Amino acid sequence: MKTVKVAVIVFPGSNCDRDMHHVLTDVFHLQSQLVWHTDALPKNIDAIVLPGGFSYGDRLRAGVIAAHSPVIKDVKKMAEKGMPILGVCNGFQILVESGLLPGALLKNTSLNFMCKWTEIIVQNNKTPFTNKLKLGQKIPIAIANGEGRYYADKKTLELLKKNNQIVFTYGEEVNGASLGIAGISNKQGNVVGMMPHPERSAEQIINPNNAKPASLIFESLLNTLGVTA
Amino acid sequence: MSLTPQESEYLENKIGRKPNPLELQIVAAEWSEHCSYKSSKKHLRILPKEGKRVISGPGYDSGVLDVGDGYVVTVHIESHNHPSAVEPYGGAATGVGGVIRDILSAGTRPIAILDGLRFGNIEKDNHAMWLFKNAVRGIADYGNCLGIPTIGGEIEFDKCFTNYALVDVASIGFGKKENLIKNKAEKGDYVVLIGGSTGRDGIGGSQFASDKLEAENRSAVQIPDPFIEKLVIEVILEARNQKCIKAMKDLGGGGLSCAISETADALGVGIELDLSLVHKREQNMSPSELMVSESQERMLVITDLKKLVSLKKICEKFRVPYSVIGRVKEDKLMKVKLDKSTIANLPSQIVANAPLLDRPSSLPKYLKNIEKIKKPKTPQDLSKTLLRMLSNPNIASKHWVYTQYDHEVGIRTVVKPGSDGSVLRLDNGKFLAAKIDGNSKHCYVNPRDGVMGCFDEACRNVICTGAKPIGMVDHLQFGNPEDPEIFWTFKESVQAITDYAKYFQIPCVGGKVSLYNETDKGPIKPTPLIGVLGLIEKKPLVSQKIENGDLVIIVGTTKDELGGSEYYEYVHNVTGGKCPSVDMKTSKKIQDAVLDLIQSCTIKVAHDCSKGGLGIAVSKLCITNDIGCTISLEKIPSEKLSHDELLFSESHSRFLLVIKPQDENKVMALLAKSAVQHARAGVFSGKDIVFQQKTSAIVRVRVDKAQEKWLNSLGALVTHG
Numbered sequence: 001m002k003t004v005k006v007a008v009i010v011f012p013g014s015n016c017d018r019d020m021h022h023v024l025t026d027v028f029h030l031q032s033q034l035v036w037h038t039d040a041l042p043k044n045i046d047a048i049v050l051p052g053g054f055s056y057g058d059r060l061r062a063g064v065i066a067a068h069s070p071v072i073k074d075v076k077k078m079a080e081k082g083m084p085i086l087g088v089c090n091g092f093q094i095l096v097e098s099g100l101l102p103g104a105l106l107k108n109t110s111l112n113f114m115c116k117w118t119e120i121i122v123q124n125n126k127t128p129f130t131n132k133l134k135l136g137q138k139i140p141i142a143i144a145n146g147e148g149r150y151y152a153d154k155k156t157l158e159l160l161k162k163n164n165q166i167v168f169t170y171g172e173e174v175n176g177a178s179l180g181i182a183g184i185s186n187k188q189g190n191v192v193g194m195m196p197h198p199e200r201s202a203e204q205i206i207n208p209n210n211a212k213p214a215s216l217i218f219e220s221l222l223n224t225l226g227v228t229a
Numbered sequence: 230m231s232l233t234p235q236e237s238e239y240l241e242n243k244i245g246r247k248p249n250p251l252e253l254q255i256v257a258a259e260w261s262e263h264c265s266y267k268s269s270k271k272h273l274r275i276l277p278k279e280g281k282r283v284i285s286g287p288g289y290d291s292g293v294l295d296v297g298d299g300y301v302v303t304v305h306i307e308s309h310n311h312p313s314a315v316e317p318y319g320g321a322a323t324g325v326g327g328v329i330r331d332i333l334s335a336g337t338r339p340i341a342i343l344d345g346l347r348f349g350n351i352e353k354d355n356h357a358m359w360l361f362k363n364a365v366r367g368i369a370d371y372g373n374c375l376g377i378p379t380i381g382g383e384i385e386f387d388k389c390f391t392n393y394a395l396v397d398v399a400s401i402g403f404g405k406k407e408n409l410i411k412n413k414a415e416k417g418d419y420v421v422l423i424g425g426s427t428g429r430d431g432i433g434g435s436q437f438a439s440d441k442l443e444a445e446n447r448s449a450v451q452i453p454d455p456f457i458e459k460l461v462i463e464v465i466l467e468a469r470n471q472k473c474i475k476a477m478k479d480l481g482g483g484g485l486s487c488a489i490s491e492t493a494d495a496l497g498v499g500i501e502l503d504l505s506l507v508h509k510r511e512q513n514m515s516p517s518e519l520m521v522s523e524s525q526e527r528m529l530v531i532t533d534l535k536k537l538v539s540l541k542k543i544c545e546k547f548r549v550p551y552s553v554i555g556r557v558k559e560d561k562l563m564k565v566k567l568d569k570s571t572i573a574n575l576p577s578q579i580v581a582n583a584p585l586l587d588r589p590s591s592l593p594k595y596l597k598n599i600e601k602i603k604k605p606k607t608p609q610d611l612s613k614t615l616l617r618m619l620s621n622p623n624i625a626s627k628h629w630v631y632t633q634y635d636h637e638v639g640i641r642t643v644v645k646p647g648s649d650g651s652v653l654r655l656d657n658g659k660f661l662a663a664k665i666d667g668n669s670k671h672c673y674v675n676p677r678d679g680v681m682g683c684f685d686e687a688c689r690n691v692i693c694t695g696a697k698p699i700g701m702v703d704h705l706q707f708g709n710p711e712d713p714e715i716f717w718t719f720k721e722s723v724q725a726i727t728d729y730a731k732y733f734q735i736p737c738v739g740g741k742v743s744l745y746n747e748t749d750k751g752p753i754k755p756t757p758l759i760g761v762l763g764l765i766e767k768k769p770l771v772s773q774k775i776e777n778g779d780l781v782i783i784v785g786t787t788k789d790e791l792g793g794s795e796y797y798e799y800v801h802n803v804t805g806g807k808c809p810s811v812d813m814k815t816s817k818k819i820q821d822a823v824l825d826l827i828q829s830c831t832i833k834v835a836h837d838c839s840k841g842g843l844g845i846a847v848s849k850l851c852i853t854n855d856i857g858c859t860i861s862l863e864k865i866p867s868e869k870l871s872h873d874e875l876l877f878s879e880s881h882s883r884f885l886l887v888i889k890p891q892d893e894n895k896v897m898a899l900l901a902k903s904a905v906q907h908a909r910a911g912v913f914s915g916k917d918i919v920f921q922q923k924t925s926a927i928v929r930v931r932v933d934k935a936q937e938k939w940l941n942s943l944g945a946l947v948t949h950g
Contacts, residue, residue: 012456013374013459015374015376015459015638016376016638019638023640036546054374054456056456057374057455058374059456112369113373113633113634113635114632115631115633115635115636115637142637144373144637144638146373197637200637200640205654206640206641206654208645
């Protein structure tokens with residue numbers, strides 16, 4: 001079996017890095033490596049994950065300081081080459097702040113941090129992280145964020161729709177996001193950012209609902225990289 | 230804010246001279262009630278601290294429990310009451326930070342936070358509401374940023390907390406036994422201060438907390454910075470992995486004064502430090518400010534020359550400031566220098582061990598007649614009363630609070646907040662259950678029965694997850710100990726905890742005492758808090774969805790014990806009556822029987838019956854499962870009681886078990902064999918919550934209506950006032 005290497009980038013203040021590492025290695029048997037943000041990306045990696053947390057304590061704006069980390073230059077190069085890149089929660093915020101994904105993430109309409117279980121709906125099953133899922137499939141998943149409300153102007157939203165860049169939407173009103181967006185991709189589809197946490201939802205023991213759909217996000221990656229789970 | 234004349238004399242006798250002003254500041258910080266436990270220490274000695282899982286070591290700030298397979302769990306509890314009453318956001322946030330560092334000190338990673346919050350009547354008191362909202366936000370912002378899940382807790386509102394706040398935070402850590410810090414130091418080792426810079430915040434905080442809250446003293450409140458705390462956690466754990474830490478202590482109450490004196494005393498060495506080397510936030514800080522500042526996010530680490538280089542590299546990787554401030558000596562002195570000159574020089578053993586006090590105590594006068602009250606009249610419409618009880622802020626769902634806390638990060642949370650006890654998965658395949666419980670209303674009416682009830686309740690909650698209690702922590706919160714009547718309630722509580730802990734063989738692995746919790750309006754009610762940890766060897770009981778036809782079994786007896794109940798206090802505004810009391814023998818039998826059942830049968834849900842009694846416990850099951858239930862009151866094992874008493878008595882040692890109808894015979898047979906009081910009390914079905922006497926409904930409430938009250942009352946109160 002091919003060994004797949006995934007780099008999980010760790011910024012000062014990342015706090016879902018070890019959770020992501022656990023799920024990638026112990027649950028899906030990928031070779032995951034935690035990479036400190038000042039280090040160069042390891043060679044021969046197949047995918048990159050930017051995990052959740054509070055990089056730089058969310059100072060200034062969530063994700064904005066990490067977006068200027070040395071490692072982001074390398075991440076951008078890999079994005080251009082078409083490598084699968086996933087940003088979760090703070091990782092999504094960093095992708096947006098670094099310009100790899102369009103739009104912005106604003107404070108939730110409740111103005112509070114919000115940790116709960118919800119459902120997202122697959123709107124694009126052509127990305128490296130959704131190709132094992134069905135269009136319209138519901139994924140029970142955990143969310144936990146204070147600045148999770150996706151926002152983009154009308155023109156950008158039109159483009160997102162036109163280019164099939166909306167990957168996930170919420171199944172209920174959660175935080176006031178434009179078009180109920182929970183996750184998007186870049187135009188090429190290889191860079192995906194999402195506010196909900198698949199790494200918190202892919203194991204049945206901690207998911208109060210069905211963990212199978214969330215696990216398909218990881219199995220999609222395996223599928224993309226030519227490994228059968 | 231200084232020593233008493235007796236203490237000054239004692240100090241002068243011990244050191245054979247008059248202390249200089251800086252030395253006096255250092256000693257006053259360490260000898261404050263907050264740091265020295267001088268009123269309480271003698272009495273705490275009776276608590277049973279030994280147990281087969283307990284690992285004790287020198288200088289541990291947290292309790293350590295062996296959970297097998299080479300792993301340990303650590304636990305500690307602290308409060309931040311005075312600061313939170315003045316500045317709730319910063320006070321509560323730094324309360325989280327402080328207890329986290331105690332867990333870190335043992336060399337374990339913090340994996341969970343639980344918090345107990347208490348405020349005045351938020352329905353009527355805007356200031357109480359302000360304190361409540363901001364304390365919650367403080368905990369959320371701090372804990373969420375650290376990536377440590379807040380998995381549970383409890384909240385109580387009572388008039389006795391007007392203009393005040395109790396913010397208790399417990400934390401749990403997890404790690405390998407071999408990685409526990411050994412806490413040994415030798416002559417020549419280096420003393421390194423790691424983390425946040427030292428500033429003029431939290432000056433004299435421990436003394437501030439050792440007096441009643443009279444004036445707001447904002448400079449005594451510490452400023453939170455969760456980002457640096459997160460980095461400090463990673464620095465310390467990486468340093469632990471690289472074996473760079475010989476001994477460690479967090480800087481909390483009393484700042485450097487306490488950390489240095491207590492470390493030197495616990496390790497049996499001397500420490501010489503130079504204040505000019507401390508990294509500072511502000512210029513021109515005086516030596517005494519530096520010695521008593523309680524600036525947060527700081528750790529004191531002792532390492533040797535060989536490992537110092539690696540330690541520095543780790544700090545530099547995370548860009549965490551540090552300063553090598555001193556060396557370990559053989560002389561058992563704490564010597565403070567400023568550049569070349571010595572400015573304080575004291576035996577650490579003297580500084581770290583305040584002379585203990587024998588406070589007088591006497592039975593509070595108010596207790597004499599508190600049980601003798603005129604029973605309130607049974608309301609006409611008990612359905613209305615039930616709805617009112619469900620919207621009581623003390624009973625209504627706290628999801629407005631815990632959805633603001635990240636309770637999932639770390640991906641260990643198997644049983645989530647809002648349940649009885651919370652459950653975490655551990656790396657060895659076992660599970661850890663945790664719960665904290667307090668009840669100022671019960672403890673006021675009867676300090677002994679009250680605290681024993683809290684202990685029993687925490688055990689019941691943990692048992693409901695299928696866990697066996699393995700250790701406990703206590704947090705003893707009272708008013709001014711110089712008042713003999715208050716001190717009596719303290720002593721009574723410690724004795725009750727001791728009796729229960731011994732009988733149930735649950736060791737006390739940590740705790741904290743917080744006294745002087747009072748304002749101009751008077752002292753708080755006695756508010757001891759009990760935290761219990763339980764271990765699940767195989768599989769936790771995760772509540773299953775209740776379905777039509779499922780049965781509810783009630784275990785335990787409902788008694789005429791409504792003193793301090795939510796029903797008396799909230800509905801009738803009555804304080805007094807007989808407080809629920811725990812019969813340890815019966816309770817043990819019931820707990821063992823229920824735990825056996827959970828481990829051997831298919832129990833769908835096990836639910837503790839406590840605040841708000843049976844009426845609330847049954848309603849909660851219905852609300853959370855979206856199904857009705859019919860309970861036959863005449864079947865409930867009880868003393869002779871009126872309907873309202875039967876519904877709302879808060880008698881202890883009661884459980885509700887939900888089972889499938891086909892399991893009834895097996896479950897009933899096992900309960901009969903254990904010889905505990907029990908009955909099949911009702912069936913789930915329909916859309917109404919019904920309590921009936923024979924065939925006539927005493928209470929009939931629609932589940933959706935109950936849901937509305939229970940789920941939304943607290944949130945609506947916060948949002949709309």
